[in-house]
Amino acid sequence: MATLLLCFCVFQLNAKPWRSYIANYTDAGSNILMILLLICVGMSTDFTDSDYLLGTMAAVIFVLVFVGTMVLLSHTVYKHIVPAPYFARFICHHKADAAAQARYLQLLFVQRTRQTCFIDSDHLTNLEELFDVVRCRCGELCVYLTADTLRRPWCAGEITIAWQVHGKVTSIFHPSFTQPEDDSLEVRSIHNYIASADFKLVEYGITDEAVVNAYRWLLNGNKANYYVDHDIIGRKRLEDVVDKVTSSGNSRRTRFGSLLNATPYNAGFKSSTSSNADVCRQGTVVFSSRRNDDEASATVGILLGQIQASLLEVVPAGYTVLSDLGNEAADEAVAMLASAHVVVVVLTNDSLKTTQQLQVICNAMSEEVPCIPVSTPSFRFPNSQSFQDLKIRYKGEASELEARVQLFFKIISVPFTTYASQQVLSVQATSVLARIPKTSKYNSAGRHTASQEKAIALVKVQTIDEFFHEPVPRPDPNQIYKFTEMQALACAEIVC
Numbered sequence: 347m348a349t350l351l352l353c354f355c356v357f358q359l360n361a362k363p364w365r366s367y368i369a370n371y372t373d374a375g376s377n378i379l380m381i382l383l384l385i386c387v388g389m390s391t392d393f394t395d396s397d398y399l400l401g402t403m404a405a406v407i408f409v410l411v412f413v414g415t416m417v418l419l420s421h422t423v424y425k426h427i428v429p430a431p432y433f434a435r436f437i438c439h440h441k442a443d444a445a446a447q448a449r450y451l452q453l454l455f456v457q458r459t460r461q462t463c464f465i466d467s468d469h470l471t472n473l474e475e476l477f478d479v480v481r482c483r484c485g486e487l488c489v490y491l492t493a494d495t496l497r498r499p500w501c502a503g504e505i506t507i508a509w510q511v512h513g514k515v516t517s518i519f520h521p522s523f524t525q526p527e528d529d530s531l532e533v534r535s536i537h538n539y540i541a542s543a544d545f546k547l548v549e550y551g552i553t554d555e556a557v558v559n560a561y562r563w564l565l566n567g568n569k570a571n572y573y574v575d576h577d578i579i580g581r582k583r584l585e586d587v588v589d590k591v592t593s594s595g596n597s598r599r600t601r602f603g604s605l606l607n608a609t610p611y612n613a614g615f616k617s618s619t620s621s622n623a624d625v626c627r628q629g630t631v632v633f634s635s636r637r638n639d640d641e642a643s644a645t646v647g648i649l650l651g652q653i654q655a656s657l658l659e660v661v662p663a664g665y666t667v668l669s670d671l672g673n674e675a676a677d678e679a680v681a682m683l684a685s686a687h688v689v690v691v692v693l694t695n696d697s698l699k700t701t702q703q704l705q706v707i708c709n710a711m712s713e714e715v716p717c718i719p720v721s722t723p724s725f726r727f728p729n730s731q732s733f734q735d736l737k738i739r740y741k742g743e744a745s746e747l748e749a750r751v752q753l754f755f756k757i758i759s760v761p762f763t764t765y766a767s768q769q770v771l772s773v774q775a776t777s778v779l780a781r782i783p784k785t786s787k788y789n790s791a792g793r794h795t796a797s798q799e800k801a802i803a804l805v806k807v808q809t810i811d812e813f814f815h816e817p818v819p820r821p822d823p824n825q826i827y828k829f830t831e832m833q834a835l836a837c838a839e840i841v842c
Contacts, residue, residue, distance in 0.1 A: 580670030652775030
């Protein structure tokens, strides 16, 4: 009976049925005391000829304890020597500033090196294991330094453990990062520099002095430093950093374009080098995001990484990413938006304060181009104050702009949670792909098909009753109705 109760006690400790540790330990302690009480009562009972039975039971219990201990020690040593799963890199980042950028970096590292890369969004079961992954289950720590990375307690713990254990740290400096002042990197003030949290680093054996030394080494002593080039535009900005990191290490690199081709026309990576002829190509899918916003560009990169192969099957003409283009090329693409197959508008922070995004929305609405709004967690849908700001910024065009923006937001947006796991992102990206029309008014060459051209020419010179060979009631016998181009295409589909 005592054995069964002890097994139940072990199971209870492992299950942790209570939220607080004190409640779990109190419950387990009371059960142990009850078991000891039962044992004491059993030992006080008068047994005859029980020496052999007690000796046999003691021997069995001793063998079980010895075998269990050896198995546990062997398993611990094996896990220490061969940790699993093992990750080549661990990306340390601040989610509020760079959730999409960190995810895009992970996908690029996997593509370039064909090695696993850890990001905490995929492993949210137990956050307390993050420090163990940094300690013994990753090859190097890749710290993506944005505005508040060093202020996050989890990031501070990961950096400190990597510095203490193996010292394999790669630093990527974003332009938004500002180095903390010398006074902040003191033992007496580091606690105030790091944002407060529900846990304390000292609970994991990480002292303030260790954090200060790790930060000083990261900013001054670490030689593996890389910088995001602000002169590069679009997705290529992060791709350039990954190329530098992978080329300086021993990781096996792969050719461009195997997983995340950045080209609109399936010919390798292209960003600002796309020619104007390709930009103006008809029948493509246009991706619009906030310009010079790394988080927005990374969001487009993640989305394309999930759906690119299927997208090219649906739309052979390919796609164009406006944020990857130069100013002149992007302006020309926006002006030619009427020829697009569909426009995917990625909505991030301050999207409605970007002139190009507003121009894309207005042109798409006025030309009746299909639109797919994709909202990210940082985007806030407009309210009355937002439209009031538009009136102040665009005085003469405010009323027309407001009408088209309101019409745009009547379209249900697709959520794209950039800080979610890979499985969630795949499902949300599939939802975006499902919204892309399977047919277009343009063929793969960027022109109307022969039957469509014939129908348009026929309908534009004939009345409705002549087209259908039957009279159509009309209020005015002399009134001649002309079809628009889209109506002619609809009629062509019926006839063909």
